[in-house]
Amino acid sequence: MGLSAPENPLGYATVRQRAGTDPRSVHRLARQRLLSLQSRDGSWEGEMAWSVMILSQYVITRHLLGRPLPPGEIGPIVQHYRVKRLRQTGWGLHAASVGPSPYCTSLAYIALRLLGLAPDHPLCRPARQWLRTQPGGVAAIPSWGKFWLALLGLYDYRAMHPLLPELFLLPKWLPLHPDRLYCHTRTISQAMTYLYGTRFQGPQGGVVEDLRRELFDRPLRRSDRHRTGIDAAVSPTVPLRLLQRALALYERRPPLALRRRALDRCRARVEHEHAVTGRLGLSPVNSLLDILVLHASGEKPDKVDRSLTAFDYWRWTDPHEGSRYAGARSQTWDTAFAVEALLADHAPCPDTARAVARANRFLTGAQITTEIPTPHLTARSPARGGWCFSEGGHRWPVSDCTAEAVSALLSGSDAGRADPTFDISAATEFLLARQNRDGGFGTYEARRASRLLEHLNPAEMFTHCMVEGSYTECTGSAAVALVHLQGRVNGTQRHACKRALSRARTFLLSTQDADGSWPAAWGINRIYGTLFAIRGLLATGVPRTHPCFVRAGWWLESIQLADGGWGEDHTGCIDNRYVPGATSQPVSTAWALLALLELTGGRSRAVLSGIAWLCDRQLPDGSWPQTAATGVFFGTAMLDYRLYREYFPLWALGRWLATHPAPEIAAGNPAAHTPHLSSDTGARHDG
Template identity: 35%
Template sequence: GTSADDPICKRGRAFLQDNGGVLMAASWAKFYLCLLGCMEWEGHNSVPAEMWLLPKWFPFHPGRLWCHCRMVYLPMGYLYGQRFVYDKAETDPVIASLRKELYVTPYESIEWDKTRHWVSDMDNYSPIPFAMRTLHNILARYETWSIFQPFKQYVRNMGLKWSLEYMAAEDLQTNFIDIGPVNKVLNMLSAFHGASGDLTHRTVVNHMMRVPDYLWIAEDGMKMQGYNGSQAWDTSFAIQAFAEADLLDDFPKVAKLVYTYLERTQILSTETARSSPAYQYESAPFREKYYRHVSEGGWPFSTSAHGWPISDCTGEGLKGTLCLLRNKNIKAAVERGELKRFSDDRFEKSVNVMLALQNEDGGWATYENNRGFGWYEQLNPSEVFGDIMIDYSYVECSMASLTALYEFHEMFPDHRREEIFHAINKGKDFLKSIQREDGSWYGSWACCFCYGCWFGIEGLVKAGDPHDSPEILKCCEFLLSHQRENGGWGEDFTSCYDKDYAVNGMDAYGDEGSGVVNTGWALLALSAAKCPDVKAIRAGCRYLMKRQLPSGDWPQEGISGVFNRACGITYTAYRNVFPVWALGRCAATYGDALDKED
């Protein structure tokens, strides 16, 4: 309802006008404009639903794509194939106004087909490769030339039917949360279309009930989250920080609550989860049909209801649970029946998930094994994300998985012993193979090198490498070379984007270029390596202590997380979890030496 003459609208419109209008927007933005009726479908490249009809052995089958990629383009294909448009677009005055305000030329005069590849340089992070542009142009003829229409209509109808069935399975497997917010909205819109626009249809109602899972009211208004939260991920880290800082007995209620939460959150492992429709999809035939990896026993990034296990979340969830079971108060509460006992079978299924997720290169990917090939990136249709076509192996997923296997083996030494040793050794070799020449590891899921170095060193140490191994020493040298004068470390989002350590650290959103989260990661890495430079460790610890607020909190600084190199993620818990963890580990590792002056 905001007027077009509102100062905020004027500024936004001026920006658009100066940059060519929305015809220069990236493809995902254009897709939503088409749905709204603010752009014609001829201005968007083809998303053929019939791709799903290809035989599974076909080298480029959409079922081989990374799950986030395929679950977004699945509903896109359906809505594109149906040419879905808001049904009141031609009479809605808001749409009419937008058609005037968003463009630099009259809407009626635009030759839409010529704009399909237009994108502003500022949005063109991952330019569409030549192969994909060529394929887009071929598909444009396929969409319009009359000679193809009988065949196209026949296979498209089959593809649309399959897409709707596949989305229905995804909805049930995730309790209508879906893997992320993009396909959540598109799945919901597809369900609405499939229900002939009936808002009272059960599927549509179930979808709408889950919308609040993604809404986040922040200081500057309501936003759509990039996931339905990071609850399990943050909780797993937090409780390990408590344990390593020897604080579990100081906060026994917290420890019990976390134990209960982690027990409830293990995927498809509770009576409630097994009584849900999602559980039937765990059978091998359904997993094969809908391209799902084994889920039972894993832990999610967010909630059990979300239903997608991830290798590093499973690893950290398992480690968080095991560290609680080593606590005498938790063990006593379990023995008294105050806390539910984890059966050995549940831990074994968690291990099964992780062992099954190890890639052939020895590393671990995120949700699934890598099913495709590197050349898939030549067919990346998104300009704003890089490396989204297949599920790569990462330092973070690999460390979390192999260290969890190590800790499980310590508690259950006879279960799949040889397989676990073999997996750990392969994982160690993988970590060494992706270490950069300067000694660092690139962190793909946070900002960035301090984070990657922590995972790299931690993984090598737990895998049995000595603290003076060349790889560990080289990484320590890298970290020490980037310590700032105030004792801290700092990186911002540019480290992820440029794949190079941020020259100016956290100048914009930190403290003299340093930040508490990056400093926490660096100290965790150095103390895991038992770095002999106590002076540097002392300076880092003092920096963290200096930055702590009177309330006990640490200040919220710049964005610390990232998704596919170009999308920042805010983790508000990190500012407290990692300073506590780092200080606890450093105190345990260096003891009184931290209090001494050189």
């Protein structure tokens, strides 16, 4: 393939010499560590850490509902703000932020004051002083922040870009109908437009009046709606400006009957969404807005209280970081990858077998087996057959979560174990329905509108959030799963799988960049996308001698850092390019190794150096230190998947050990000393 030649036929000894430890001992310790983290229900779950934004919105929502937090819950919340503060000043959009965000800092300051902290408290005073130094001050935070301030009565609704509920009354065939939007965007919109249309505001006076004096040094003007500040990730386009002006003209005198009808439509959609998700919503952001809509529309207080109690589903608490709310729950996602990591070395182990059996029972029970009632009310795509990112409680299944669950469940049966009992036909139909016209796969749904709608993105602080996309990682995961499934379904579905795999192959081949890498939308960044593209293309039958793999292998080897590991900086997500990390990271290294093990085998210089790097960096408890973000959404929001550092390095080590003879075997078998390309790279890795 033109890649680096084997350095030493005894690659195992090479790694042991470089790392100063036995790779199998490293793998064994990592495996025991992961097994110890399995929950009683058979799942694994690590926190998907983001920012203090949702926590701030939760505190503000409690105030708007007139339901202050119990005194015993305030301390852990304040602790989280204390731990997450940047530069002893403010709070960022994510942990990797180079500095505070006016948006996050404004909401955090307000939340802390609503919790009872004084203006001169050490957490409040520096934040307020920093906000006053920003161009435009609090008046220049993005529109999403202006909306939350308007709910509090701190911002004039007239100084906002209009959020018209009448958009939900448009004919559904129009390209601008909200039902064509990405599901997160449209479910947020149906709640925000209701609250905007009713001009809902929470209790006034008291601390709200104090906040107005503390945060604003002048009255607001309509021109403030155009201020965006340093949080802005995208500049408003000319079409967006024209649309906003047209909506502002309409908003001066909206027909009252039409407004009432539009509000009724939005309220009905919110109530339906809240009901079919078990009061959880698509995400905690959606859930808080839905609760406010219920309250603003006059819902009975006991029902609002039950919804507020249900919101604790999203909470994480520990002594060090305090109480906060994650952006999602990740049981299915983490469990599927944990299973694939545990099975990667193909070595029988009773503890592993028991853990995998428990995980399979969890995954089988997490599949959605019934349809959403009256999905047309909110334009929901069919959900039956899929798996959610979580354990399934909110009933919003996703393509790659479904694909990885299927791969985890069926990888065991491919190794000789009995087939699991999940609904294979329904899972196949679910995956096939997420494929777009270009052959790529979306997340929750297939794409419903042109990408041109991104030019009307009003979010300012996020990118690529208007319509569903075709994603490298979703396509790669779906391809691997469909290969598992096509041999287990009837003739009609088998033909559909074959056609879908052909289209997925075409999509992945067409989206490789000239340097050999693939872009990603949900992980950081090019290394992640390249791994999933390689997995998908191999699953579809592309031979390892194909030029796309040669380019990918060269690229991965070219970006290996001097210490033998790999690292990638999150800033490349914004510019859609590879940016090398300042240091090597265990997760990035594991992703690169998993990709190279498919392409160059287990004895290439790059792989041996990477395996040695992982062995050398393992902590005494069997885990690895991760100091950089690993995930991303909407281009600018970086995430820390806390379990990635537990199972991806284990997966890479297991995969390497599976293709590498143990020293005691090699010593008794001279043939094992000779590297064979077919033994190192010939077996397809379907996990």
